[in-house]
Amino acid sequence: MKSSVTVSGGGIIGNYIASRLANNNIESLVVEKSDGNNNQTENIRTLTLNSYSKKLLDDIGIKIPCAEIKTIKVFEGEGSGKIDFRAEEIDEDNLSYVVFFNELQNLLQQKVLEKTLFRSEIKKITKKDSEEISEVYISNDKTIETKFIAGCDGRNSNVAKLAEYTEMTGDYNQTAITFTASCCLEDKHAAYQIFSDKGIFAIMPLPSNIGDSTHTVVWSVDNEKLDNQNIEQYVNEYMSYFEGKLSSEIKVNSSILSFKLFNHHFKNYVSGSTVLIGDAAHSIHPLAGQGINLGFADADAFCEEIINGFEKSINIDQRLVLKRYEVRRKNMNLLMLKSMDFFVNLFNSNNLYLKLLRNIGLSRVNKTQFLKKFFISHASGKNKI
Numbered sequence: 001m002k003s004s005v006t007v008s009g010g011g012i013i014g015n016y017i018a019s020r021l022a023n024n025n026i027e028s029l030v031v032e033k034s035d036g037n038n039n040q041t042e043n044i045r046t047l048t049l050n051s052y053s054k055k056l057l058d059d060i061g062i063k064i065p066c067a068e069i070k071t072i073k074v075f076e077g078e079g080s081g082k083i084d085f086r087a088e089e090i091d092e093d094n095l096s097y098v099v100f101f102n103e104l105q106n107l108l109q110q111k112v113l114e115k116t117l118f119r120s121e122i123k124k125i126t127k128k129d130s131e132e133i134s135e136v137y138i139s140n141d142k143t144i145e146t147k148f149i150a151g152c153d154g155r156n157s158n159v160a161k162l163a164e165y166t167e168m169t170g171d172y173n174q175t176a177i178t179f180t181a182s183c184c185l186e187d188k189h190a191a192y193q194i195f196s197d198k199g200i201f202a203i204m205p206l207p208s209n210i211g212d213s214t215h216t217v218v219w220s221v222d223n224e225k226l227d228n229q230n231i232e233q234y235v236n237e238y239m240s241y242f243e244g245k246l247s248s249e250i251k252v253n254s255s256i257l258s259f260k261l262f263n264h265h266f267k268n269y270v271s272g273s274t275v276l277i278g279d280a281a282h283s284i285h286p287l288a289g290q291g292i293n294l295g296f297a298d299a300d301a302f303c304e305e306i307i308n309g310f311e312k313s314i315n316i317d318q319r320l321v322l323k324r325y326e327v328r329r330k331n332m333n334l335l336m337l338k339s340m341d342f343f344v345n346l347f348n349s350n351n352l353y354l355k356l357l358r359n360i361g362l363s364r365v366n367k368t369q370f371l372k373k374f375f376i377s378h379a380s381g382k383n384k385i
Contacts, residue, residue, distance in 0.1 A: 009153030048289035
């Protein structure tokens, strides 16, 4: 088999890349270790897309039910500090869009079914003599001759392991808890985020076909607080605190999912014919919901460089194309990771003076228009991240 681009990982980012390249008449194959069947019957996990990520999906014909977020309300649980971000402050209709992970994954998968090799995994990568062509050996004894190998295979990227990338990791010592819940909040187009010693609690509306009173909750909790009780017990015990802050009963109406939180990134994103994209290259705290948007920004930059390269020359310069992608994305992603680490440490501290600083800081930013516009523009994707 031959392909200009071989994508390792048939997740959201990998399938987006394959679909976008196909729209520009560039051959690609997706190597996916699962059987392609989504057996989950319950929609729980959500993603928060910024405006730019949603536009990327619109441009390839992906239309997905979403909840529009017009306002983000952030406040300190133990104080009076607060800040409101509004779409109208940057002349936009919405700040972000909440979608179901499974729905987006399925829509993207359907667009590239004919290009996907299911139940397959890359086992070995070798370089052909005197050519910018690699041979990719996959688990079903097939071989792909390809010019580019895009690692879109998540946090434990097989491509990163095979190409021996140097990884840096960090542990937030927190667990993310997520579920859907029924509640009646005053603003149906608002996302709320509360910082407290009981965790970082975020609640957002779900697509309208689910129901106006149904929301998604993402709750980050220090691991030490879960040492003596299970997650369901913790949710039941402390939900009333957030009900009081939001002046609404919050009733869990789904299973409760959880996963440990950590960050990682690589010293380089490129090695030979391989390149790391999205979660394969980096992961950050879900505090601002920007992980998926960084992935789409990576995918956009990669596709732009590949498409431009093929448009300019039949003999595309592999090294130059990949280096341009790395220069565009690596430092930006690292800056976002460090910024999230700073905010997690600031808002997770129980130090009295830091709590006072948080309260003052939120209130000051809320009164400073140019700072608010700066934060809103970046979070919403108006300024590309």
